[in-house]
Amino acid sequence: MGTDSMPAPQGIETGLDRTQELSRPGTYLELVHSWIVTVDHKRLGILYICYALVFLLVAGVEALMIRIQLFYPHNDFVSPYTFNRLFTMHGTTMVFLVGMPILFGFGNYLVPLMIGARDMAFPRLNAFSFWISAFAGLLLYYSFIGGVGLYGTGSAPDVAWFAYAPLTERPFSPGHSTDYWAIAILANGIGSIGTAINIIATVFCMRCKGMTLSRIPLLPWLYATVSFLVLVAVSPLTAAQAMLLIDRYLGGHFFDTQMGGSAILWAHFFWIFGHPEVYVLVLPAFAFANEIIPVFSRKAIFGYPAMVAASVGIGFISLGVWAHHMFTIGMTSFGNAFFTLSTMLVSIPTGIKTFNWLATLWGGKIRFQTPMLFSIAFLFQWVIAGLTGIMLSVSAWNWQLHNSYFVVAHFHYVLVGAIVFMIFAAIYYWYPKMTGRMLDERLGKLHFWLMVIGFHMTFDVMHFPGLLGMPRQIFTYEPDRGWTLLNQIVSVGGFIQGIAVLVLVYNLVHSYFRGVLAGPDPWDAWTLEWATTSPPPAYNFVVDPVVASRRPLWDLKHPEDPDSAFE
Amino acid sequence: MKSRANLVRRWLFAAGVLLLSECAWSAPSSTSIFSNKTTPAHQLNDLSMFVLGITGLIYVGVSSLLLYAIVKFRARKGDTTEPPQVFGSIQIELSWTIIPILIIVVLFLTTARVLFSVQDAPKPKNALDVIVVGHQFWWEFRYPQYNVVTANELHLPVSSKDAPRPAFMKLTSADVMHSFWVPQLDGKTDVLPNRVNEMWIDPHETGLYLGQCAQFCGPEHAKMLLRVYVDTPEQFKAWIAAQQRTQAELTAVPGGPEGSANEAAPNVGNEAGVVQAAATSKAPPNSPTTRGNVTPSMGEQQQISARMGQYVFEHEACISCHTVAGTVATGRYGPDLTHMMSRETIASGAVPLTKENLLAWINDPNQLKPGSLMPAMHLSERQNEQITAYLMTLK
Numbered sequence: 001m002g003t004d005s006m007p008a009p010q011g012i013e014t015g016l017d018r019t020q021e022l023s024r025p026g027t028y029l030e031l032v033h034s035w036i037v038t039v040d041h042k043r044l045g046i047l048y049i050c051y052a053l054v055f056l057l058v059a060g061v062e063a064l065m066i067r068i069q070l071f072y073p074h075n076d077f078v079s080p081y082t083f084n085r086l087f088t089m090h091g092t093t094m095v096f097l098v099g100m101p102i103l104f105g106f107g108n109y110l111v112p113l114m115i116g117a118r119d120m121a122f123p124r125l126n127a128f129s130f131w132i133s134a135f136a137g138l139l140l141y142y143s144f145i146g147g148v149g150l151y152g153t154g155s156a157p158d159v160a161w162f163a164y165a166p167l168t169e170r171p172f173s174p175g176h177s178t179d180y181w182a183i184a185i186l187a188n189g190i191g192s193i194g195t196a197i198n199i200i201a202t203v204f205c206m207r208c209k210g211m212t213l214s215r216i217p218l219l220p221w222l223y224a225t226v227s228f229l230v231l232v233a234v235s236p237l238t239a240a241q242a243m244l245l246i247d248r249y250l251g252g253h254f255f256d257t258q259m260g261g262s263a264i265l266w267a268h269f270f271w272i273f274g275h276p277e278v279y280v281l282v283l284p285a286f287a288f289a290n291e292i293i294p295v296f297s298r299k300a301i302f303g304y305p306a307m308v309a310a311s312v313g314i315g316f317i318s319l320g321v322w323a324h325h326m327f328t329i330g331m332t333s334f335g336n337a338f339f340t341l342s343t344m345l346v347s348i349p350t351g352i353k354t355f356n357w358l359a360t361l362w363g364g365k366i367r368f369q370t371p372m373l374f375s376i377a378f379l380f381q382w383v384i385a386g387l388t389g390i391m392l393s394v395s396a397w398n399w400q401l402h403n404s405y406f407v408v409a410h411f412h413y414v415l416v417g418a419i420v421f422m423i424f425a426a427i428y429y430w431y432p433k434m435t436g437r438m439l440d441e442r443l444g445k446l447h448f449w450l451m452v453i454g455f456h457m458t459f460d461v462m463h464f465p466g467l468l469g470m471p472r473q474i475f476t477y478e479p480d481r482g483w484t485l486l487n488q489i490v491s492v493g494g495f496i497q498g499i500a501v502l503v504l505v506y507n508l509v510h511s512y513f514r515g516v517l518a519g520p521d522p523w524d525a526w527t528l529e530w531a532t533t534s535p536p537p538a539y540n541f542v543v544d545p546v547v548a549s550r551r552p553l554w555d556l557k558h559p560e561d562p563d564s565a566f567e
Numbered sequence: 568m569k570s571r572a573n574l575v576r577r578w579l580f581a582a583g584v585l586l587l588s589e590c591a592w593s594a595p596s597s598t599s600i601f602s603n604k605t606t607p608a609h610q611l612n613d614l615s616m617f618v619l620g621i622t623g624l625i626y627v628g629v630s631s632l633l634l635y636a637i638v639k640f641r642a643r644k645g646d647t648t649e650p651p652q653v654f655g656s657i658q659i660e661l662s663w664t665i666i667p668i669l670i671i672v673v674l675f676l677t678t679a680r681v682l683f684s685v686q687d688a689p690k691p692k693n694a695l696d697v698i699v700v701g702h703q704f705w706w707e708f709r710y711p712q713y714n715v716v717t718a719n720e721l722h723l724p725v726s727s728k729d730a731p732r733p734a735f736m737k738l739t740s741a742d743v744m745h746s747f748w749v750p751q752l753d754g755k756t757d758v759l760p761n762r763v764n765e766m767w768i769d770p771h772e773t774g775l776y777l778g779q780c781a782q783f784c785g786p787e788h789a790k791m792l793l794r795v796y797v798d799t800p801e802q803f804k805a806w807i808a809a810q811q812r813t814q815a816e817l818t819a820v821p822g823g824p825e826g827s828a829n830e831a832a833p834n835v836g837n838e839a840g841v842v843q844a845a846a847t848s849k850a851p852p853n854s855p856t857t858r859g860n861v862t863p864s865m866g867e868q869q870q871i872s873a874r875m876g877q878y879v880f881e882h883e884a885c886i887s888c889h890t891v892a893g894t895v896a897t898g899r900y901g902p903d904l905t906h907m908m909s910r911e912t913i914a915s916g917a918v919p920l921t922k923e924n925l926l927a928w929i930n931d932p933n934q935l936k937p938g939s940l941m942p943a944m945h946l947s948e949r950q951n952e953q954i955t956a957y958l959m960t961l962k
Binding site for chain 1: 596597598599600601608610611614615618619622625626629630632633636637640641642643646648649650651652653654655656659660663664667668671674675678679681682683685686687703742743744746748750753754755756757759760761762764765777778779780781782783784785786787788789790792937938
């Protein structure tokens with residue numbers, strides 16, 4: 001049954017033939033024009049990824065400046081004003097201009113390919129979403145030159161990335177920097193919501209013949225979950241930005257405590273976005289792991305239904321945990337207990353996912369190419385990030401840990417140790433599909449080892465100043481607190497990570513021109529994106545694919561033992 | 568190759584644990600959350616040890632399984648066959664669902680017990696009331712039972728088993744959000760405008776405890792430091808008594824009939840202050856109106872300087888923001904300076920209180936603490952010295 005329901009994927013035999021693409025006629029202007037007006041999900045995906053990588057470098061430089069400032073107590077490398085702008089912009093950029101775009105970029109590129117579609121459901125909405133997000137990023141950074149703050153022109157937002165009211169209100173934040181922040185986030189939110197609608201519609205309406213819900217690869221499943229989360233979580237943030245702007249420009253008093261407004265209201269609005277946002281970022285990372293770990297273990301993912309259920313479960317539970325960012329804000333003991341329990345509950349589906357990855361490795365024949373190296377490091381780091389998360393959910397202990405460097409270390413463990421590591425894995429894994437060339441494996445391993453060393457120097461050590469009482473977002477610290485040496489190790493690690501990222505950038509550019517040709521299926525993988533050429537033609541598949549199992553290419557490669565026989 | 572990858576990771580982890588033990592327990596950090604000196608901090612510490620133990624065990628278990636899988640199931644050279652395909656097992660899925668649920672029940676119940684016992688602790692009758700008001704970028708402390716107002720340096724009596732005297736604090740903010748955090752005494756409590764939060768501290772050991780604002784509140788968030796002195800009951804009593812006196816009483820002959828008469832009503836001094844200020848401004852510098860606390864050794868010049876300083880202080884904008892009880896200075900925007908010299912630091916713990924620092928601070932607060940809301944008054948060098956001399960008399 002399995003073999004004849006799957007037509008031979010068109011184009012595999014022509015995978016090495018890039019003549020059509022390389023001999024494309026036209027000037028540079030036409031090339032640029034074609035990228036700007038494109039509605040092709042693959043090109044938009046690549047645009048998202050490149051845009052995010054540029055901002056990754058920018059926000060990385062901001063992080064390194066922060067680390068230089070904190071190298072010595074009472075250092076005056078930058079002024080307190082500049083420092084506050086740096087960490088505000090670092091956080092805002094990394095979340096809104098790096099994390100979300102790069103993950104949406106991969107989603108854009110991969111979701112239609114993996115479900116055998118020719119494009120997203122709404123290609124023009126897709127282009128609109130990208131360009132409005134790009135506009136938001138430029139607007140935010142224009143504040144460095146165009147903003148007018150308290151201290152003269154050239155004032156970027158300096159109210160921290162969660163922008164707690166009433167510090168953002170007119171009396172405490174005169175000038176325009178906070179407005180740049182609010183409007184950029186608002187515009188970015190519109191783009192995110194557009195992409196989320198698009199992904200949901202694509203996953204539920206555009207699947208190829210034979211791809212029932214239980215045959216959707218895990219990556220599109222997780223992206224659908226993420227998209228629902230974006231719809232529910234980004235909307236309150238957008239609403240809150242509108243309210244903030246009403247306060248600042250139309251004399252509203254939502255968050256204006258001096259006129260009876262509420263500071264806690266903002267905190268609720270922000271974190272009901274902010275916590276699901278963590279899962280918006282980490283579920284795509286899980287999605288990459290769900291694709292990469294089985295291929296490099298040479299085994300099907302263990303417990304597919306449990307993985308889907310756990311992902312959707314994480315999505316639901318994550319909507320009810322936001323106030324664990326507010327254990328010290330003065331909630332009742334009952335409220336604190338509720339959010340302790342709900343937060344701890346997240347660890348159950350998360351644990352299920354971790355154990356399923358472990359079981360996927362178990363009994364496999366693991367190949368240690370660069371994507372897998374990053375995925376394995378991700379597994380170890382994710383376990384630590386999850387466990388420090390449990391520590392933080394213990395509300396009574398959280399009173400000590402909250403807003404300290406322990407928290408900073410914890411969420412960087414999630415954002416870097418899990419998400420960035422999986423983004424790197426995804427880049428190594430799908431770069432051949434996107435460009436037709438392999439990334440250099442030796443540079444990849446160098447990148448990996450520098451990243452692992454730098455990451456652990458920075459973020460393992462960063463927990464300890466927090467335990468020793470160092471609060472976050474301070475531009476300098478006192479020499480008598482025992483934080484100096486720890487901060488110095490953290491800073492050195494940060495620079496090693498910086499070098500690692502430069503190695504990646506070099507590899508991306510170098511391999512684009514010099515890399516080994518990849519062919520359609522360099523990793524011997526099983527999902528539909530590997531059934532077409534690398535890079536795929538604009539229409540993705542010559543003939544619409546038809547699938548009979550979760551791993552159509554496995555069926556094709558192993559006609560004697562097809563998955564479809566077990567369904 | 569792969570086992571080396573993990574060896575490195577294990578090694579790093581071990582180094583981390585080593586660092587933890589080095590730093591958190593043996594290093595003399597005055598702000599470690601593990602060296603607690605009060606009842607609530609002690610409870611939080613015990614809870615944290617329990618949670619650390621459980622999560623540590625989970626980590627060791629899961630990571631050794633991962634490590635084993637990676638080493639054991641690595642692809643051998645030249646082996647191109649595919650391993651057997653396993654798609655899942657309901658029994659195994661159930662086992663790693665139910666066991667974590669049990670662990671979470673234990674963790675939650677333990678947490679809830681500490682949570683309720685700390686947060687809903689009843690307030691004993693003899694508790695010390697303290698009101699904490701957060702300002703950009705300093706702390707105001709009020710003792711409503713004693714009618715005392717001070718800034719940046721909080722004094723609390725030690726609480727012993729025989730004579731328990733916990734401090735129950737109400738916290739609010741005058742402007743933006745702050746957070747009160749002295750790690751050795753208790754966890755954080757956020758300080759919000761338009762809202763009153765509560766916390767309590769039951770200190771067991773005397774000493775100086777350091778902390779700082781833990782909620783980003785603007786440019787000088789990092790220099791919004793906290794100092795809590797836990798005194799013996801006798802020291803505390805003496806401190807309160809000293810703080811209760813107004814400058815009007817102090818400037819009168821100490822122990823004289825006026826001083827002791829005013830003891831019962833500490834806030835009476837206002838009018839007297841006005842009169843005195845007027846007198847100061849008119850009186851020739853060396854008139855015999857005398858101030859009791861000016862010792863002869865200070866010298867005539869010093870005394871004149873202080874007197875002139877008070878004149879400048881009271882005729883410039885200083886009094887719009889600062890209070891010196893018993894004088895015309897009744898501003899509420901900045902720290903109360905009535906007993907400024909009883910404090911060890913200025914600018915919310917940013918620098919020690921010395922003559923040089925005080926002079927530099929008055930000359931331009933933004934030099935010492937950029938972003939401070941106190942403006943430079945652009946006075947002459949001489950006037951700055953006079954104000955400094957005056958402030959140095961505010962014992």
